[in-house]
Amino acid sequence: MNRAADPKARPENATRICIAVCFLLVLLIGFAREVMAQQPGPGDFGYHHHLHHDWYSNKFNRIGRACCNGTTADQPGDCRPTRAKYIDGKWFALVDGEYREVPDYAIMPPAANHEPFQFHVCANKYTKEIDCFFEQKDGT
Secondary structure: OOHHHOOOHHHHHHHHHHHHHHHHHHHHHHHHHHHHHOOOOOOOOOOOHHHHHHHHOOOEOOOOOEOOOOOOOOOOOOEEEEOEEEEOOEEEEEEOOEEEEOOHHHEEOHHHOOOOOOEEEEEOOOOOOEEEEEOOOOOO
């Protein structure tokens, strides 16, 4: 008997096709998540630095260290928008996926922030040491 003509074989083929489609969807979703995970976000090195390079480049912290050591507006730099938390009288800024305590000398006056509704941090790519931190003007 010809198996292709067998009506009992059709549900089996549909099941195989469904399993194959589901498998491909899982692979596609996994690939998309991997690609998205590689995109820098708030606090990550290089995130939006090019949009603010000129502004960051002429700022210095309380001990005279330059906030921005990035070389050009086209290169990923060390300053970027970020997220922050205020815990027990200390600021903690998100730097490359980890909240790090902001040293007092790195805290810039709130009026220095040209984007009042966003935190900014300038941190070394390798040591993660925070050079400058700009609070939101509303302090939260």
